[in-house]
Amino acid sequence: MYAETVRNVAIIAHVDHGKTTLVDQLLYQSGMFREGELDKLAGGEYGLIMDSNPIERERGITILSKNCAIQYIDADSSVYKINIVDTPGHADFGGEVERVLKMTDGVLLVVDAFEGPMPQTRFVLGKALQHGLKPILVVNKADRLDSRPDDVVNEVFDLFVDLGADDEALDFPVLFASAKEGWATKDLAKPNDNLKPVYDAIIRSVPAPKVDPDRPLQMLVTTLEYSDYVGRVAIGKVFAGRLTQAQPVTVIDKDGRHTQQKVVQLYEFERLGKKPSLTAQAGDICAVAGLDPVDIGDTIACPDEPSALPIVAIDEPTMSMTFHVNNGPFAGKEGKYVTSLNLRDRLYKELQTNVALRVQPGGNADAYIVSGRGLMHLGILLENMRREGYEVCVGKPEVIIKMVNGFRQEPIERLVIECPAECQSAVMSLIGNRRSEMLKMDSKRGVSDYVHMEFMIPSRGLFGLNARILTATQGRAVMHHTFERYEPMRGSIPQRQAGVMIATETGIVTAYALDALYDRGVFFVKPGDEVYEGQVVGEHCKDNDIPVNATKAKQLTNIRTSSKDDAARVRPPRLMSLEVCLEYIQQDELVEVCPKSIRVRKRLLKETDRRRAARRTG
The missing domain is CATH 3.40.50.300 (P-loop containing nucleotide triphosphate hydrolases)
Structure with missing residues (x-):
C-alpha cells in the first residue's frame, strides 16, 4: 500500500x-x-x-x-x-x-x-x-x-x-x-x-497517513499559491481515493456550495519544488492547478459521490487597525498604488491566502478595518505592501473586545520575560501598572544571575512595552508573549507619557532649527529630511504636544564677526521601525507607510483644526 x-x-x-x-x-x-x-x-x-x-x-x-x-x-x-x-x-x-x-x-x-x-x-x-x-x-x-x-x-x-x-x-x-x-x-x-x-x-x-484509498476522492485544500501561467494552485492532502491528471472533480466550499471543475495540472512535491504528476495517491500531499473558484478549507471531491471534509478551525483575530488611503501632502511621491481601489484589491487579495486575516469596510469609502492575530501579523502585511509600492496610512492598533453574557471581555496574553536579577525591580514596576498578574518567578536554571518571570497581561498592555523593557534593562532582557484566552476587562492602562513635537511648516529640516530645539526632546528626523505641516518630528520632554518649526534657516547678513559661530548641536535621530511606530502612536495620530519612508503624523494636520477638535471633545 x-x-x-x-x-x-x-x-x-x-x-x-x-x-x-x-x-x-x-x-x-x-x-x-x-x-x-x-x-x-x-x-x-x-x-x-x-x-x-x-x-x-x-x-x-x-x-x-x-x-x-x-x-x-x-x-x-x-x-x-x-x-x-x-x-x-x-x-x-x-x-x-x-x-x-x-x-x-x-x-x-x-x-x-x-x-x-x-x-x-x-x-x-x-x-x-x-x-x-x-x-x-x-x-x-x-x-x-x-x-x-x-x-x-x-x-x-x-x-x-x-x-x-x-x-x-x-x-x-x-x-x-x-x-x-x-x-x-x-x-x-x-x-x-x-x-x-x-x-x-x-x-x-510518525505513523503512516490514516487514509482510505478505496473510498471516493477527498482532498482538503490547506494552502494556496499563484502562478502566472496556470493561475491559482491548491495544495493539500489526499485523504481518500486518488487524484489524476485531467480528472473531473467537485469543489465543495465552506458554505457547502458545489462546483463542477476539472484538474488542469497535477503536481507532486519533490525536493524543494514541484514536478508534474499523473496521479496522487491517498496519503500524499499534492498541488492542483486549474481550479477556480477554490479556497483554503475547500474539499476537492469525486463528482459522483461528493462529500466534504471537516473545515480547518482557525482562531479568531485579536487586534484591528484602520487602513486609510494616504491623504498627506506627500501622497503619490513614492508609491505606485495610491488609490482606494488599489488598497481594496490588495487587501482582498491577501484574504485569499492569509486565513487569520479579516477585512471589512471602515467609516468612509477610503478606509478599511483590518483585523489580525497581533501587531507583527499586521506589521508584516504593511511591510509587504510598502515594498510592493503601496502608500497607506494606518491608525492606532486596537484590541478586539467581545461581549460574553453581557460583559465586555478582552484578549489576555501569556508574557515571559528573562532579565538580569539587578533589573528585576525596574521590569516589575513597568509591568505592574499594566493590569498584569504574575504567574511565577524563579531564577533561570543554569544562569544564576538571570530571573525568569511569567505574567498574564492584557494585549493592550503590551503596546510600547518592549521598548521600555529594553531601555530599563540596557537591552539585556528577552521578552516573548502569546495569546492565551479572553477575560473580563481589567480597567484602564497608562498611555504614552510624553508629548510630541509637531512641524508647523513644510520644507527641509535644518541643523540650525534642530539646534535651537535641542533641549525640547528627541527628534525622529535629521537635517536634510523633508517634512510637512502636521508631521510628528520628535518626542517632547514633557507630557504635552508642542508645535515647532524644524525647517527654520539661519538668516544671512553681510556683517562679519571676529569669532566663528558655534557648531550646531544635533542629536542622532531616534530611528523607529514600522512596528515600533504602530505601538507609539495615539488615537489622534497616524503612521504614513510609503515605499521609501515611514512617518508619524497627526490626523488633523493644521494646528487650528486640532485646537478646534480639542475644544469640541473637551
Whole structure:
C-alpha cells in the first residue's frame, strides 16, 4: 500500500530555536542534491533555503509555511517519501500553523537546549496535540556551552502534562541535536556526525497517513499559491481515493456550495519544488492547478459521490487597525498604488491566502478595518505592501473586545520575560501598572544571575512595552508573549507619557532649527529630511504636544564677526521601525507607510483644526 511508505511531518518550535536550520540540514544530508546545488538555490547564503521570502531572511523568522519532500532509504533498503512542512514559530502567524498541521501525521518539536520551552512552544505544541499528532522531541543547540539538555527534557515533559497530553503522547522519543553542525544523537555520551537518527525517528515514530484509498476522492485544500501561467494552485492532502491528471472533480466550499471543475495540472512535491504528476495517491500531499473558484478549507471531491471534509478551525483575530488611503501632502511621491481601489484589491487579495486575516469596510469609502492575530501579523502585511509600492496610512492598533453574557471581555496574553536579577525591580514596576498578574518567578536554571518571570497581561498592555523593557534593562532582557484566552476587562492602562513635537511648516529640516530645539526632546528626523505641516518630528520632554518649526534657516547678513559661530548641536535621530511606530502612536495620530519612508503624523494636520477638535471633545 502506497501510504505505508509516506510520512507527513511538520517542524514546530518557538521563534529562533532552529527549526528552519534543521530542515535545511535534512535537505543537505538527504543525498538528493548535487554538491553546491542547495547553496545556489539559497542565493549563496547557507542556511536560508526554506526562508526564501526577503523579510524572512532579514528578520531571521519563518512567516509562511513551506513544503519539501525527501526520499529516504532505511537500513532495510525500504524507500520512504518524507513530506516535511516548515511552520512559523511566532503566534501571530498561528493561522499558518493551524491549517498545515491538518496535512501531517506527526511533528518534530524543536526546543532550544538552553532556553527550554517558551510561550510559542506551548502554543504550537497545544495545536499539535489538538490534532492528535505524534510528537518527536529534538533538543537543539546541544553543543552550546551553557546548554542544559536534561533539564529541558523535564521541562518539556511538564509542558505536555500541563497541556493534557495522553499517555501515548507522553511517551515521546527524544533526540539531542545541533542543526547548525548537522548532527543528532539519542545519547550525548555517544556522539554522532549526521542526522540519520532524525530520519529514523520519523520513519519509526510518525505513523503512516490514516487514509482510505478505496473510498471516493477527498482532498482538503490547506494552502494556496499563484502562478502566472496556470493561475491559482491548491495544495493539500489526499485523504481518500486518488487524484489524476485531467480528472473531473467537485469543489465543495465552506458554505457547502458545489462546483463542477476539472484538474488542469497535477503536481507532486519533490525536493524543494514541484514536478508534474499523473496521479496522487491517498496519503500524499499534492498541488492542483486549474481550479477556480477554490479556497483554503475547500474539499476537492469525486463528482459522483461528493462529500466534504471537516473545515480547518482557525482562531479568531485579536487586534484591528484602520487602513486609510494616504491623504498627506506627500501622497503619490513614492508609491505606485495610491488609490482606494488599489488598497481594496490588495487587501482582498491577501484574504485569499492569509486565513487569520479579516477585512471589512471602515467609516468612509477610503478606509478599511483590518483585523489580525497581533501587531507583527499586521506589521508584516504593511511591510509587504510598502515594498510592493503601496502608500497607506494606518491608525492606532486596537484590541478586539467581545461581549460574553453581557460583559465586555478582552484578549489576555501569556508574557515571559528573562532579565538580569539587578533589573528585576525596574521590569516589575513597568509591568505592574499594566493590569498584569504574575504567574511565577524563579531564577533561570543554569544562569544564576538571570530571573525568569511569567505574567498574564492584557494585549493592550503590551503596546510600547518592549521598548521600555529594553531601555530599563540596557537591552539585556528577552521578552516573548502569546495569546492565551479572553477575560473580563481589567480597567484602564497608562498611555504614552510624553508629548510630541509637531512641524508647523513644510520644507527641509535644518541643523540650525534642530539646534535651537535641542533641549525640547528627541527628534525622529535629521537635517536634510523633508517634512510637512502636521508631521510628528520628535518626542517632547514633557507630557504635552508642542508645535515647532524644524525647517527654520539661519538668516544671512553681510556683517562679519571676529569669532566663528558655534557648531550646531544635533542629536542622532531616534530611528523607529514600522512596528515600533504602530505601538507609539495615539488615537489622534497616524503612521504614513510609503515605499521609501515611514512617518508619524497627526490626523488633523493644521494646528487650528486640532485646537478646534480639542475644544469640541473637551
